[in-house]
Amino acid sequence: MIPVTLLRIPALSTSLFCRCGASVFQLQCRRTISKKARICDVLKSTHIGSDARVQGWVRSVRPQKDNLFLHVNDGSSLQPLQVVASSHLNTRDLTFGCAVDVTGTLERSPNKKQNVEIHAQHIKVVGECDPVDFPFKIKERHSLEYIRQFPHLRCRTNAFSSLLRIRSEATAAIQSFFRDNGYVHIHTPTITSNDCEGAGELFQVEPAGGKNVSDDPNPHFFSVPAYLTVSGQLQLEVMAGAFSAVYTFGPTFRAENSQSSRHLAEFYMAEAEIAFTESLEDLMKVMENMFKATTEHVLSRCADDVELFHKYIAPGHKDQVDLIMKRKFHVISYTEAIDILNNSTQNFTFSTEWGCDLQTEHEKFLVKHCGNVPVFVVDYPYDLKPFYARDNQDEPRHTAAAVDLLVPGVGELCGGSLREERLELLKGRLARTGLEETYAWYLQLREFGSTPHGGFGMGFERYLQCILGVHNIKDVIPFARFSHSCPL
Numbered sequence: 232m233i234p235v236t237l238l239r240i241p242a243l244s245t246s247l248f249c250r251c252g253a254s255v256f257q258l259q260c261r262r263t264i265s266k267k268a269r270i271c272d273v274l275k276s277t278h279i280g281s282d283a284r285v286q287g288w289v290r291s292v293r294p295q296k297d298n299l300f301l302h303v304n305d306g307s308s309l310q311p312l313q314v315v316a317s318s319h320l321n322t323r324d325l326t327f328g329c330a331v332d333v334t335g336t337l338e339r340s341p342n343k344k345q346n347v348e349i350h351a352q353h354i355k356v357v358g359e360c361d362p363v364d365f366p367f368k369i370k371e372r373h374s375l376e377y378i379r380q381f382p383h384l385r386c387r388t389n390a391f392s393s394l395l396r397i398r399s400e401a402t403a404a405i406q407s408f409f410r411d412n413g414y415v416h417i418h419t420p421t422i423t424s425n426d427c428e429g430a431g432e433l434f435q436v437e438p439a440g441g442k443n444v445s446d447d448p449n450p451h452f453f454s455v456p457a458y459l460t461v462s463g464q465l466q467l468e469v470m471a472g473a474f475s476a477v478y479t480f481g482p483t484f485r486a487e488n489s490q491s492s493r494h495l496a497e498f499y500m501a502e503a504e505i506a507f508t509e510s511l512e513d514l515m516k517v518m519e520n521m522f523k524a525t526t527e528h529v530l531s532r533c534a535d536d537v538e539l540f541h542k543y544i545a546p547g548h549k550d551q552v553d554l555i556m557k558r559k560f561h562v563i564s565y566t567e568a569i570d571i572l573n574n575s576t577q578n579f580t581f582s583t584e585w586g587c588d589l590q591t592e593h594e595k596f597l598v599k600h601c602g603n604v605p606v607f608v609v610d611y612p613y614d615l616k617p618f619y620a621r622d623n624q625d626e627p628r629h630t631a632a633a634v635d636l637l638v639p640g641v642g643e644l645c646g647g648s649l650r651e652e653r654l655e656l657l658k659g660r661l662a663r664t665g666l667e668e669t670y671a672w673y674l675q676l677r678e679f680g681s682t683p684h685g686g687f688g689m690g691f692e693r694y695l696q697c698i699l700g701v702h703n704i705k706d707v708i709p710f711a712r713f714s715h716s717c718p719l
């Protein structure tokens with residue numbers, strides 16, 4: 232049993248501590264221990280002298296002559312809480328990364344960086360952490376590439392926990408944006424029978440081991456072909472025909488065999504569909520407003536977390552975000568985009584001519600050309616866009632009423648279009664690709680109370696890359712899935 236000298240806490244002067252196994256236990260305490268609190272709330276508390284109890288992980292340990300200073304973080308904020316303990320406390324197990332349960336008294340902190348600190352009467356090491364084996368080291372700023380090697384542990388770093396708090400707030404902001412503007416949230420299915428984008432990048436769903444529950448020889452989803460969704464658009468179109476404005480926000484899957492810094496096999500997409508919409512301008516307004524409202528929310532609610540990215544991970548990126556927020560997004564036509572690219576002196580890997588798909592290098596160039604603000608490119612060649620895009624019949628060149636939003640550092644962020652609502656035109660296009668039967672239900676939407684409508688989808692991870700200045704998309708998602716990688 233090791234007696235412990237207590238800090239200036241008169242009401243608790245009879246407390247006694249002992250070490251038992253890995254943990255430090257309090258033997259007696261005259262005052263009842265207060266309820267647990269989140270560190271973000273403790274940091275704002277003004278109840279000096281009151282009991283406090285927090286639980287979290289040790290981010291730093293500084294032994295000094297009389298006292299031991301710990302930084303404890305519980306994920307609720309970037310800023311840790313300083314805990315001051317007597318240096319007579321046995322500190323062998325109090326290492327960087329260990330989990331602790333701290334009780335003590337809230338005191339005003341002499342340190343300018345924080346208002347309050349806890350003077351501990353009792354620190355229990357709930358889970359030890361061997362600092363030699365732990366992949367993250369105290370006082371080191373590890374790169375995003377380095378921490379990516381530890382997908383099960385990287386949330387214990389400041390950078391990744393900041394990212395996840397930002398992600399959580401951005402998710403809430405997108406939901407609020409749509410709900411505040413009268414959209415109904417629809418849970419579109421993860422398992423679907425259609426390839427909305429027609430690009431053949433589908434993951435097929437079938438029972439593991441090729442077995443089927445009813446010994447069906449057809450290795451599909453109970454005998455029917457089924458895939459993981461690439462987009463909730465078509466199901467949203469169904470719902471827009473009853474609710475006028477709908478949205479969904481969930482995971483989508485693409486079997487792209489790519490290790491690029493912009494692609495994931497599983498990514499999140501915020502998608503909206505709006506009935507009674509006849510112009511791309513209306514869609515672009517929603518996209519720009521959604522982007523700005525979400526960013527405003529994130530910048531105000533996660534200022535510290537965003538600052539970490541703008542200071543250490545992408546220095547200077549704050550100016551880029553300020554510019555995006557200040558300026559109106561540009562609009563150019565696909566035809567203008569091709570002219571800009573053809574007239575530039577830049578050497579592109581892929582050459583451009585009217586009718587070609589824009590590559591990332593082209594998208595990034597166009598954004599720069601327009602002063603590093605987001606650019607809407609509208610009216611793409613008809614043949615580049617999927618069957619659902621509305622035919623711009625009256626244009627001299629055959630285009631579709633489709634729009635992509637390109638943003639600095641990333642390229643394509645959103646894709647959207649007016650949807651072909653004219654039954655005969657849609658039927659003709661589907662028939663030409665042999666899909667008339669597959670999409671019989673989709674055609675029927677145009678028979679019963681059809682309206683002009685349109686919608687778009689925004690890649691959520693690309694959005695985070697854009698506002699945080701993160702180069703690799705694998706660093707903005709909790710668990711990245713990409714070609715040849717699904718570690719947990």
Ligand SMILES: NC(=O)C[C@H](N)C(=O)O
Nearest residue numbers: 462464502646686687688
């Ligand atoms: N909902 C949308 O318009 C998104 C579109 N289907 C895409 O995946 O690009």
